[in-house]
Amino acid sequence: INIIDTPGHIDFTAEVQRSLRVLDGGVVVFDAVAGVEPQSETVWRQADEYNVPRICFVNKMDRTGADFSRTISMIRERLNGNPIPIQWPIGQESDFRGIVDLVTMQAYVWEDDDLGATAKVMDIPDDVRETVELAHHEMLELVADTDDELMAKYLDEDEISVDELRAALRKATVTGKATPVLCGTALRNKGVQRVLDAIVYYLPSPLDVPAVRATAPRTDEIVLRHPSDEEPLAALIFKIVTDPYVGKLAYFRVYSGVLKSGDSVMNTNKNRRERIGRILRMHADRREDVTEIHAGDIAATLGLKQTFTGDTLSDSNDPVVLEAIDFPEPVISLAIEPKSTKDQEKMGLALRALAEEDPTFQIRTDDQTGQTVLYGMGELHLEVLVDRMLREFKVMANVGRPSVAYRETITQKLEKVEGRFVRQSGGRGQFGHVVISMEPLEPGSGFVFENKIIGGVIPREYIAPVEEGIREAMSSGVLAGYPVVDLKVSLYDGSFHEVDSSEMAFKIAGSMAFKEGMQRGKPILLEPIMKLEVVAPEDNTGDVIGNLSANRGMIEGMEMRAGLQAVKALVPLAQMFGYATRLRSMTQGRGTFTMEFAHYAPVSDSIAKDILSGKR
Incomplete structure (x- = not known):
């Protein structure tokens, strides 16, 4: 079982996002005192987006103010979940000493003197028996609601075996109809053992997960990859880590096929071949060299040169592109400069290494001042990255005050904007001419480019350069040089010259048209x-x-x-x-x-x- 721990702070949402993309199930941890917190809502929403089945663990049951029932209600009301408690606490706050398994109706009590190393299996204590029996019947009813066969047995008051109950719970969890809820206190190791059992009982194995959808780059057709060693290779890189001893570690999930050390594979996103070096199975405190990784498994590899987070590795004879990982745009920035000129190059290398690891961390250079500006998800996010630069790369830097990452957009629709680039200097010249329309989109829509050219007024090979020129121009708006977002550009007319036209000429023409449109489109911050x-x-x-x-x-x-x-x-x-x-x-x-x-x-x-x- 691969278990990946992710940070709870919202500044590090990328860690949660990329982990959920490759996992088959999740354990969502709640604080028994605070209940459902804002971070919990964000993680739950991300898990919903990726259709990740999950179980819940209500932690810190020994703290003052802990309330298991209230946390269950909050999961139901604030997360629109269907929580099914499959355990019930014995005692609460400082009196918490164990749990009752509502499936087997056995009690587990841990002693404080050995930090939860041993658990006594015993009959249900008399002081909680009435509450536990009521909770058991409520659990049966909730599980039966998700399974017609079980509902029939429940209504007929037939005996429901432990195996039947677990099978129905597993089915409800895997299909997203319900979420089993457990409890305990991790600090004292009370209840964590049962969480590991619940992962096995209720969360899906790779074989239970539907085939993943991928795109065949040669035909743009949707293809399916099943979790089988017999299928062609399809693996997704979900994390890059720079290790001071071994270099760049690329974490990957194999969705189909087998990946072996020494294999030559295709990075389908970059259309480049890569050779797989050492393959490492990652444990909490050590690494284990292995020769191959099978479908459904997670590992890391060394030696990839052109491969980064979100890239697909596949069989070169049957290439596919898996769905990439979407990361949020950074919202905060700060300027940074090395304390001495000799650190300039070291700082550049350090920042590039950190940016390779973290897709929500971006580096830009201010065109006017030449300053290096860092962009991230929050103050803590950037503080941690700057601290890592000092600790891991030994780069001393002066850091400016954080500032807001503003954006620019237009508010007025423009039907006709022209961009014409003509240069004649003896010999072959340059000629590119485009006509575009521009319109604002709803917030969060990003950028949409539409090719409406008909009749070949602009040859096909010049369309992509026009879009590239527009995208480059979007990196710096006309008001204050902030990136431009939330608009649609349609290319619908233009002209070309048989001799003088080139990709570069049309790229420049596209950029010129976009900048002209930004000036006329009533831009706002x-x-x-x-x-x-x-x-x-x-x-x-x-x-x-x-x-x-x-x-x-x-x-x-x-x-x-x-x-x-x-x-x-x-x-x-x-x-x-x-x-x-x-x-x-x-x-x-x-x-x-x-x-x-x-x-x-x-x-x-x-x-x-x-x-x-x-x-x-």
Whole structure:
């Protein structure tokens, strides 16, 4: 069994995203005191997107304020899940000492003196028997709701065996109809053993998972790859790690076929051949050399030169491209420079290595100042990356203050925008002429390019260069050089010269047309809006709400949670720098907050003027 641990902080959402892409099942861990937190909602939504079956583990049952039933209700209400408790706690808070398995109706009690190394299997204690029997019947009813055969036996009051119950639970979990819920306290090893059993009982093996869909690059047809060693190779690279001792490690999941050390395979995304070096099975504290990896398994390999996260490795005789991993765009930036000129090259190498590992980390150079600017998912994300640069690559750097990663877009539809590039300097010249239309799209739509050329007014070989020129121009908008998003460009007319036209000429013409359209399309600035949740004592709620409102926040709701007030709001990222200090002051250190990216929204005219004039 491959178990991948992912960080809970929202700044490291890429780790969750790429892991869910290649896993067959998940264990979602909840805090028994806090219940469903904002990070839980994000991870749950990501698991839904990838159709990953999951079980839940309610942790920290020994903490003051722990409430198993409340956490179950929150999973049902806030996550729209169908949680089915298959365990029940014996005791709660400091009295928590074990669990009852509602499937087998056996109790497991752990002693404190050996940190959960041994569990006593015993009859259900009298003080919880009535509650447990009620929970057992509720579990039977919930499971029966997902299975017609089991429902018939339940209604007829026939005996349902443990094997039948487990089979029905497994089927409901694999199909996404239900989520088994367990509990315990990981710190004291109470209940974690049963989680491992539940992974085996209820989560799918690679053979239970449907065939993956892939695209045949030669025909653009959809093909299926089944989890079988007999099928052609299809493997997805989902993580790159730079190791100081062995170099670049590429983690992969084999969906079909067998990958062997020494194989020559095709990187279908890059259309380049790669030779597989050593193959390593990764354990928590060691690596194991193996000669081959079979369908359904996960491992890492050394020696790949041109392969990065999201690339497909496949059989060169039967190539396919697997669905790539979608990562969110970064929303925060900071400028960085080496402390000495001798560190300039080292810093460049270090940043490139870190960017290879993390697809949500981007490096750009400011065209006007020549500064290196880092882009990431949040302040903590960039802090960790800068710290790694110092620790792992020994690069000393001066780091600027974090700033917002604004975007630009247009607000007006343009029917006709021309770009004409003509250059004559003796001999063969350059000629490219394009006519495009541009229109704004809904927030989050990204960029859409449509080729409407008919009759060959622009030859086919020049269409892709036009799109490439437009995409390059989008990296720097006309207002303040921010990337351009959320618009559609249609190429519908133009002309060419038999001798002077070239791919470069049409690339430049496409770029010229786009920049002209940006000038005429009433461009605006967009800013990242963050989804914020603040948890604070009820006495401080007024101050928290007042401060958020004063910082352009929009309050979305409030709820009581374990004696504290949780305030949900949408707030511009620009107003959130230093919020931890402000909240600490307002709540005397008793408040906490979590924040994640929600969407981009237009900046008001007055604030846009301040941004463009450099006041913000």
